[in-house]
Amino acid sequence: MWSIAELAGELEISTRTIRFYEEKGLISPQRTPGNRRVYSKRDRARLKLILRGKRFGYSLEEIGEMIGMGEVDLDEREQITRSLAYGEKKLADIRQRIEELKMLAQDIESMRNKLEDRLQQLNQEGERS
Amino acid sequence: MWSIAELAGELEISTRTIRFYEEKGLISPQRTPGNRRVYSKRDRARLKLILRGKRFGYSLEEIGEMIGMGEVDLDEREQITRSLAYGEKKLADIRQRIEELKMLAQDIESMRNKLEDRLQQLNQEGERS
DNA sequence: ATATTAAATGACGTTAACGTCAACGTCATA
DNA sequence: TATGACGTTGACGTTAACGTCATTTAATAT
Numbered sequence: 001m002w003s004i005a006e007l008a009g010e011l012e013i014s015t016r017t018i019r020f021y022e023e024k025g026l027i028s029p030q031r032t033p034g035n036r037r038v039y040s041k042r043d044r045a046r047l048k049l050i051l052r053g054k055r056f057g058y059s060l061e062e063i064g065e066m067i068g069m070g071e072v073d074l075d076e077r078e079q080i081t082r083s084l085a086y087g088e089k090k091l092a093d094i095r096q097r098i099e100e101l102k103m104l105a106q107d108i109e110s111m112r113n114k115l116e117d118r119l120q121q122l123n124q125e126g127e128r129s
Numbered sequence: 130m131w132s133i134a135e136l137a138g139e140l141e142i143s144t145r146t147i148r149f150y151e152e153k154g155l156i157s158p159q160r161t162p163g164n165r166r167v168y169s170k171r172d173r174a175r176l177k178l179i180l181r182g183k184r185f186g187y188s189l190e191e192i193g194e195m196i197g198m199g200e201v202d203l204d205e206r207e208q209i210t211r212s213l214a215y216g217e218k219k220l221a222d223i224r225q226r227i228e229e230l231k232m233l234a235q236d237i238e239s240m241r242n243k244l245e246d247r248l249q250q251l252n253q254e255g256e257r258s
Numbered sequence: 259a260t261a262t263t264a265a266a267t268g269a270c271g272t273t274a275a276c277g278t279c280a281a282c283g284t285c286a287t288a
Numbered sequence: 289t290a291t292g293a294c295g296t297t298g299a300c301g302t303t304a305a306c307g308t309c310a311t312t313t314a315a316t317a318t
Binding site for chain 1: 304305306307308313314315
C-alpha cells in the first residue's frame with residue numbers, strides 16, 4: 001500500500017496528475033478513515049498501464065476505454081464478447097504501430113548514413129590541405 | 130507537387146494543421162508567383178514523418194529536434210556530429226518502444242486467453258441445462 | 259499542546275495543438 | 289467579366305492535461 005506522494009515519487013509524476021486521473025475515473029483508490037487515498041498494488045499496476053499508454057500517444061479517454069470502463073450494465077457474456085472484440089482491435093493497432101516504429105527507425109538510420117558520408121567527405125577535404 | 134488541400138486530403142489532416150506546422154518551422158514549402166504554397170515530394174515525406182512521430186506521443190518540439198532544426202549557428206561538422214548523437218539517442222528510444230509495444234501486445238493476448246476460457250465455461254454451463 | 263508536515267478540495271491559470279471565422283486575394287471557367 | 293472555388297493571413301476560441309495557489313483538515317514530532 002502506498003500514499004499518493006510515495007506513488008507519485010516512484011512513478012515520477014505529480015500528485016496532481018494522480019488525482020486528475022482519479023477525477024477522470026481511471027483509478028479509484030481506497031480511503032483511510034481520515035479520508036486519505038491509499039493505493040494498492042492493483043492501482044499501481046493500473047497507473048503504470050496508463051503511463052505506458054500515454055507514451056504511445058493514446059489520450060486518457062482512449063486509455064479509459066482500453067482498460068475497460070463504460071458498458072458496466074451488461075451481462076457477463078456480453079461484456080466478455082465486447083472486451084474480446086476491443087482487444088482484437090487494439091492488437092491490430094499495436095502490430096501496426098510496431099511496423100511503423102520500425103519504419104521510423106529506418107528513416108533515422110538512413111539519415112545517419114547520409115550524415116556519416118558527409119562527415120567522411122569533410123574529413124578527407126581536411127586532410128588534403 | 131501538391132496544393133495544400135490535396136496534401137491535407139491525402140494525409141487526412143486539415144489545411145490549418147499543415148499551416149500550423151509551417152508556423153512552427155517544421156516544413157517550408159515553396160510558393161507560386163501568386164503566393165500559394167506548393168509541396169514537393171520531400172515536403173510530403175517530412176509531413177508523414179511528423180505525423181508518424183505524433184502517433185507515438187512525441188511533441189511537435191521533439192519532432193522538430195528529431196528532424197534537425199535548431200543549432201543553426203554551428204559549423205557543418207559540429208552540426209552533423211550533434212545530429213548523429215541525437216539520432217543515436219532516438220534510435221535507442223525507438224527500439225525501447227518496440228519492446229514495450231511487444232509487451233503490451235502480450236498483455237492483451239494473455240487477457241484474451243483468459244476471457245476466452247471464461248466464455249467457454251459459460252457456454253458449457255448453458256448446455257448442461 | 260503545539261508546531262510541522264502531508265493531504266484534500268476547489269478554483270483559477272497555462273500550454274500545446276489545433277478549430278473557426280472574417281476579410282481579402284487569385285485562379286478557372288462559363 | 290463575374291461567379292464560385294480555393295488560398296492567405298490574422299485573430300480569437302477551444303480542449304486536454306495538467307500546474308499553481310489558497311484554504312481546510314489530519315497525522316506526526318517535539
